Amino acid sequence: MAVDPFGWAGQVLDGRYRAIEVAGDGGFGVVYRGHHLALDVPVAIKCLKVPQSLGPDERATFEQRFLEEGRVLHRLSRASAGVVQALDVGAATSPEGAWTPYLVLEWLEGRSLEDELALRCRAGQARFGVAEAVALLGPAARALGEAHAQRIAHRDIKPANLFLCRVGERRVL
Ligand SMILES: Nc1ncnc2c1ncn2[C@@H]1O[C@H](COP(=O)(O)OP(=O)(O)OP(=O)(O)O)[C@@H](O)[C@H]1O
Ligand SMILES: [Mg+2]
The missing domain is CATH 3.30.200.20 (Phosphorylase Kinase; domain 1)
Known part of the structure; x- marks a missing residue:
């Protein structure tokens, strides 16, 4: 541990x-x-x-x-x-x-983008394609946009602070 x-x-x-x-x-x-x-x-x-x-x-x-x-x-x-x-x-x-x-x-079940990229690199796997990267980063980018609209800055965006995981769909309740 x-x-x-x-x-x-x-x-x-x-x-x-x-x-x-x-x-x-x-x-x-x-x-x-x-x-x-x-x-x-x-x-x-x-x-x-x-x-x-x-x-x-x-x-x-x-x-x-x-x-x-x-x-x-x-x-x-x-x-x-x-x-x-x-x-x-x-x-x-x-x-x-x-x-x-x-x-x-x-x-959150998953791993940071930093760990994911390191794993892929070690395993000799292909990098994310542009379309996949855009699709994966979209929700985080939109969340940053919402934060900025509220005049909140994150100030430390980097792969270690982005987490790759599955979350349920957003829906109207
Ligand atoms: N909600 C979560 N669920 C599962 N694991 C998490 C969660 N939050 C953080 N972790 C794990 O802890 C690590 C460090 O988290 P985080 O980046 O939030 O902390 P920090 O670097 O100390 O703070 P900050 O990035 O806000 O300055 C992440 O890379 C991840 O492995
Ligand atoms: Mg961190």
Whole structure:
């Protein structure tokens, strides 16, 4: 298993989300494969790496900004099928004493575009054709367009931050 800097693996955050194991480690955080205990569905729990030396005021300011980001992501994800669904946002202290702002996201089955491209390259497979690439990137591009219309910039679009997965059709309910 990958390194678990917070000590959350096997623990429950805020009584609601069990962190099972580290699933990914990015620049800003650690993503756990987790379980939403009440809904009984898999989730991704994205925990932010923050300096543990923050004072109480800095921590409170940080938490407010993080909560606001969670709300923005939630709104965007409700409005767009091309954005991972955000289910919750909060901050919890791990049994090891690590203060952890966290986001709960729907669990996506698949892999990042970065991993997919590396796999294809190693296997000597053909690159994506233009039509296939356009079809695959379309929903993400439309989601970015919706974000821009709301004056929200992603600022870190790259293959590692695009996820290749199957999602159900969008429909009117
Ligand atoms: N919802 C999800 N379902 C399954 N796996 C995920 C999910 N979100 C993230 N991951 C895994 O964790 C890895 C890192 O995720 P992500 O890019 O969101 O984190 P980050 O790089 O720390 O943060 P950011 O890109 O927002 O700066 C992804 O490449 C993917 O493997
Ligand atoms: Mg990332």
